[in-house]
Amino acid sequence: xxxxxxxxxxxxxxxxxxCLALLxxxxxxxxxxPDMAMQPSHPVQLDGAHxxxxxxQSKAILARLKxxxxxxxxxxxxxxxxxxxxxxxxxxxxxVELLVDGPTTYNAMFAAIxxxxxxxxxxxxxxxxxxxxxxxxxxxxxxxxxxVQVNLIYDSVGALNTPKEFFKPLQESGVxxxxxxxxxxxxxxxxxxxxRRDHRKLLIxxxxxxxxGGINISSVYxxxxxxxxxxxxxxxxxxxxxxRMAGPVVSEFQKLFMATWSEQKGEPLASRxxxxxxxxxxxxxxxxxxxxxxxxxxxxxxxLLSAINSAETQVLLTNAYFVPDPQLLAALKExxxxxxxxxxxxxxxxxxxxxxxxxxxxxxxxxSAGVKIYERQDALLHAKTALIDGVWSTVGSTxxxxxxxxxxxxxxxVMLGQDFGAQMQALFEKDLASSKLVTLEAWRNRSxxxxxxxxxxxxxxxxx
Numbered sequence: 001x002x003x004x005x006x007x008x009x010x011x012x013x014x015x016x017x018x019c020l021a022l023l024x025x026x027x028x029x030x031x032x033x034p035d036m037a038m039q040p041s042h043p044v045q046l047d048g049a050h051x052x053x054x055x056x057q058s059k060a061i062l063a064r065l066k067x068x069x070x071x072x073x074x075x076x077x078x079x080x081x082x083x084x085x086x087x088x089x090x091x092x093x094x095x096v097e098l099l100v101d102g103p104t105t106y107n108a109m110f111a112a113i114x115x116x117x118x119x120x121x122x123x124x125x126x127x128x129x130x131x132x133x134x135x136x137x138x139x140x141x142x143x144x145x146x147x148v149q150v151n152l153i154y155d156s157v158g159a160l161n162t163p164k165e166f167f168k169p170l171q172e173s174g175v176x177x178x179x180x181x182x183x184x185x186x187x188x189x190x191x192x193x194x195x196r197r198d199h200r201k202l203l204i205x206x207x208x209x210x211x212x213g214g215i216n217i218s219s220v221y222x223x224x225x226x227x228x229x230x231x232x233x234x235x236x237x238x239x240x241x242x243x244r245m246a247g248p249v250v251s252e253f254q255k256l257f258m259a260t261w262s263e264q265k266g267e268p269l270a271s272r273x274x275x276x277x278x279x280x281x282x283x284x285x286x287x288x289x290x291x292x293x294x295x296x297x298x299x300x301x302x303x304l305l306s307a308i309n310s311a312e313t314q315v316l317l318t319n320a321y322f323v324p325d326p327q328l329l330a331a332l333k334e335x336x337x338x339x340x341x342x343x344x345x346x347x348x349x350x351x352x353x354x355x356x357x358x359x360x361x362x363x364x365x366x367x368s369a370g371v372k373i374y375e376r377q378d379a380l381l382h383a384k385t386a387l388i389d390g391v392w393s394t395v396g397s398t399x400x401x402x403x404x405x406x407x408x409x410x411x412x413x414v415m416l417g418q419d420f421g422a423q424m425q426a427l428f429e430k431d432l433a434s435s436k437l438v439t440l441e442a443w444r445n446r447s448x449x450x451x452x453x454x455x456x457x458x459x460x461x462x463x464x
Contacts, residue, residue: 029301029325029405046285047089049248049278088255088288094247095282096415098395098423099213102221105242106132112205112244113139119149119272121257123202123411125158125397126216129166133217137166141173149270150175153260155198156183158216178266180409196293199408201242201397202257207276210253212288212413213242213395214320214384225379226430236349239376241318241383241427243395243413247281252288256411259290287414291398291405298405300398300412305331307388311340316387316428318345321352322359323401323461329362333369343372345431347381355401355464357457360450367440374435381431384412387424391417402462 046052099105113120113136120143127133144150152170154162156179167177180198203211215221225239245253254274261269291298308315308331315335322344324332336342344366350356363373386394396412398404415421457464 029297029327029402047091047248049093049280052089088252088290090285090287090416091247091249091252092285093278093280093282094245094249094284094286096284096286096413096420097244098420098427099211099242099244100427101224101226101240102132102215102238103224105211105213105215105240106221108244109203109211110135110139112203112209112211113143116143116148116205118206118276119151119274120206121151121202121204121254121274123153123198123200123257123260124217125155125197125199125201126218127154127159127162127166128216128218129162130219132219132222133162133166136217137170140175141169144170144173144175149272151178151257151261151266151269152176153178153180153198153257153264153266155180157181157194157197158199176267176269178261178264180260180264195403195407197403197408198260199397199404200256200260200290200411202253202411204250204254204257207254207274208246208250208278210245210250211242212245212253212397212411214240214382214397215242220380226434237379239379239381239383239431241385241395245286245413247284247286248278249286249288249413251275251278253411256288256290260409263294283417284420285416287416289394289396289412289414291408291410291412293407293409298398298410300394300396300410301328301405303414304386304394304398307386307392308332308335311335311388312338313340313389314387315340315342316345316425317343317400318381318383318385318428318431319400320347320350320382320384321355321399321401321404321464322346322362323355323399323464324362325402325405328400329365332366332371336370341372342370343374343428345374345376345381345428345435348375348377348436349380351380352464354457354460357450357453358461358464361454361458363438363443364440367438367443373438374432375438376431376435378434385424385428387421387428390421390425393421393424401464403464406462 097108099108120140122140127136140150140152150170152175154177160183171177181196183194201211201213201215221238221240223237225237227237258274289300289303291300305327315332332342346359367373384396384398384400393415394412396410398410398412404410
């Protein structure tokens with residue numbers, strides 16, 4: 001998002017970018033009909049390491065997932081619609097590792113990069129010219145020189161504060177570097193729109209390992225958010241969530257990377273084994289979802305909305321930038337009316353003042369409807385995750401705001417099953433232990449100054 005770069009770019013650059021954004025056409029989130037999910041139109045199809053499973057195999061796996069989960073009909077209610085919305089299949093045989101915060105994620109990424117034998121495909125919104133960014137650059141250059149082909153996509157606005165000189169050593173070593181939707185008019189491609197941003201965070205190694213989540217390439221993630229060290233006001237730890245995946249679903253994420261490279265007119269990629277024969281690596285059922293403004297609607301938004309409308313017991317949302325549209329607001333409030341326990345985990349502090357107050361402008365409406373709101377303390381919450389009924393989980397780059405749903409390219413992984421859901425539940429509860437519950441009574445006693453700021457920021461909701 002454009003506004004989230006506050007603190008990383010100059011005010012002059014940000015103002016110029018924002019002015020351009022305001023000149024662009026205002027997007028609208030299309031009205032979706034999640035009730036279609038109530039009756040499956042056809043059996044849900046699963047894919048394995050060697051392609052589509054038989055109807056009998058798919059039915060057996062879904063029955064196991066449903067049996068192991070809570071007393072919920074979420075599979076019956078939302079899977080069929082999800083299959084209609086999303087072009088990628090539900091894939092079995094994957095190993096999924098939950099990564100919490102920057103240090104853990106970077107260490108896993110560094111290990112995968114060092115062990116690369118064939119190729120590395122990386123797509124990121126922000127890549128900073130700092131300690132972490134330079135370490136990634138050094139590793140990528142080293143692997144390129146050793147014969148591993150490296151292909152890198154970075155977003156033009158996300159890397160607005162990164163000097164072009166940072167990328168020169170990468171290019172000189174042979175790394176294919178592609179700037180997504182350049183904001184420089186001299187480099188702008190046909191159909192250029194400043195609002196269109198690549199907000200994805202994706203790393204694929206040898207077509208066998210994929211990393212997806214909310215973590216950019218920046219030293220702000222250098223410390224963990226659950227450590228014993230006392231955070232400082234000027235340098236709080238960042239709390240984020242990422243995934244390491246191995247198995248057949250990696251090919252689906254590879255297809256999304258290739259599609260972006262092609263759409264952005266990147267140079268032809270060197271011939272490599274981008275789609276190796278996948279083997280079964282674990283028991284997780286995963287769907288890769290990539291959303292793009294070129295499509296009629298955001299696939300992850302439609303999928304999440306369907307899942308919320310199908311929820312029977314619990315909706316747990318953790319998100320950094322919460323500026324919901326009317327449909328999402330209605331879905332959350334209606335879920336409470338059905339007796340669903342709806343909880344939002346949001347940041348107490350954020351790197352965008354406008355988003356901070358716009359988000360809080362929805363608190364009264366949600367609290368009045370019975371939605372529970374918690375604010376994460378002592379860390380800058382940047383995670384984007386959801387857990388529904390203990391069996392439907394998602395981790396990715398998608399914020400719950402207009403920008404993610406209309407203008408950004410986003411990427412998420414959806415996991416089905418109680419085992420991974422239990423890990424997500426434990427992480428959510430761990431965050432709650434470091435959070436403050438916002439009550440309606442206390443909220444209505446906030447200062448008039450805060451109220452004025454919230455109403456003013458609300459006017460900018462669609463552009464944040």
